[in-house]
Amino acid sequence: MRVEHIYRYPVKGLTAEALAETHLDPGETVPGDRRFALAHGDAPFDEAAPEWLQKRHFACLMVNAPIAALHASWDERKGVLLVHAPGAPPFAGDTTTDRGRAAIAAALAAFLGAEARGTPRFVVADGHSFSDHRNKVVSLINLASLADLERAMGRSLDPLRFRANVYFSGVPAWTEFDWVGRRIELGGATLTVTKRIPRCAATQVNPVTAERDCDPVAALRDAFGHVDLGVYGRVEAGGRVAVGDAIVLRDVED
Structure with a gap:
């Protein structure tokens, strides 16, 4: 598995900022993410x-x-x-x-x-992140899962509709749902995958046109029987993460 893109969103709801690399700290999200x-x-x-x-x-x-x-x-x-x-x-x-x-x-x-x-x-508040998640986490999306949703909808979807921190490749669609409760090595950091990410009406908005032009949540429900895309991970051990880094799933007993 490979890290293809890293993003942070300094202002909640506003523009994504692409990062070539970042450093994750235990119990924290991507530095500067949803800071304002x-x-x-x-x-x-x-x-x-x-x-x-x-x-x-x-x-x-x-x-x-x-x-x-x-x-x-x-x-x-x-x-x-x-x-x-x-x-x-x-x-x-x-x-x-x-x-x-x-x-x-x-x-x-x-x-x-x-x-x-x-x-x-x-x-803004020191140490606070305005994330949709109650706890500080990193969000990850499997690009194969996104591609499967695109297939079901019969149209392309800008990945930034889903505003994840890390987009990755290298495993079949929806495999990441089996990671919940397990640990992954994300570049030089270690994360525990905590839960699937349920999606909301924000994904209807085209990030280029600012129009509500489709309904990914309804498509997820109709095609796959759930409304989830991506997973959250809690940083357990910090380290550098860069585009091109490997993602390694730890064995269950590790």
Whole structure:
């Protein structure tokens, strides 16, 4: 098995960032993944005491398909988020200051218009990830499983509809579901595969057109009897992971 792509998503719901390599730490996700989010005005998120909340409290593709039309890039070294909205000049905001985050929130809220609830906040909290999963995990998708879904639907699907961290090749479709409860060597890191990933309406959104143009969840249910694509892994031992690295499934007794 081989790592084909690695991604992180610095802002929940916004643009994927392709990585040639990364370093995973025990109990953590990909560094910088879902580090920021746009919290709706009625979201009970406390940056001083962060706790996991369901995605509906934040701007997300499941509810807010138009945000797929935004192109965002985060300069981690400078702390600057650059956002391009269709037909508008680019906007740059400082993610490291209250004033900068307030400006980013205002710009994103203006783009969302009526879909923004109350007065949104652009939020960040040290050590917190705005993942759909309650715990810090790495998401992995078998490209053969994606190809089987494409076959069932009779159309191609951009892998980024599914917003995984790692896309891999080298095993038959759906084999990864048998890994739950087992460990894998992912490059230089060791992960325990914890669960399958159930999919939601976010996958309806085409990441290029920002339109809801198909329903992968219904297709999964109709063709395969479930709504899952991909698996989550908890990092047990840290290490470097790069595109081209091997993935090795440990024996059950290991």
